[in-house]
Amino acid sequence: MSSRDDPDQTYREFTEAVNMKPGELSKWLETDESKQVGWHKGGRSGGGESVGHESGRRIIELLRRKRGQLSAADYTHMRKVIGYVHRHLAQRPSGDVQDTKWRWSLMNWGHDPLKASRS
Template sequence: MSRGDDGRDTYREFTEAVNMKPGELSTWLETDESKQVGWHKGGRAGGGESVGHESGRKIINLLCRKRGDLSDGDYKHMRKVVGYVRRHMAQRPSGNVRDTKWRWSLMNWGHDPLK
């Protein structure tokens, strides 16, 4: 982590990118839609949890912790989340996105584009 800002910029960007509350994200991660999207390590045939779904669980943990308790690894994941949300938002499809895999994938990463 760049210690120049003591993580302030990363923390701010993360809390701006993640617009779902921990309970809301936890409930979402239990849905079939949440489990249908995302890239799986080893391919979908390998089963298991998608990268985004796993990230969602990490995000819940990060949101529930005090800022002073965050590690360099936590800040690294926060930057990964910010990057993912920014890249994905730039690819917004046209039309109503409410029931799209694009939105569901973003929600796994803690961002609901309809908020």
Template structure:
């Protein structure tokens, strides 16, 4: 299997996992809820931006680029996003998830579980 096939599959899985549009994701990343969740390099109190929040900004960039502009590093990040969304979806809590840190974390990674 060539890299091209691999990248094609990665792109397809990424666009299935990420169900928020760039503008939607951008607006979400500006919210307090978005900034309250996620793991921070250097620990919780380390301040700065969470890994998911940083990923969200990168996802916006990926969504706005043309496919032929994507690099190997971009595809690597896409695979990371797909893996995160799949793992996190498997841990869905019971009940209404609308105002949960579980949903907010997923939204930082470009996936709103209420849309699916």
């Protein structure tokens, strides 16, 4: 059975992929760094919110919701987050990633790669 069909596995993978707490993610999304990375639906200069930034706001809602309140659409978004984080981690640049758009983009999706390497 794939995580597509198993809500328990999806939930587990989501909570492993998202290693930032709701308050921490919310604070991050307010930063200029957070707002300058990612793909914007209207194109790079199209203004508006990036897909990752929008996802970050949704992730905060998901983390604050009780598990029994999660809908099928919520699980679909969780799978999207899991896929993004896994794909992006595989593209890690060499060297110090502290102040890179790669890290900032992942943080918009609720994953701080520096946190993962510290534990």
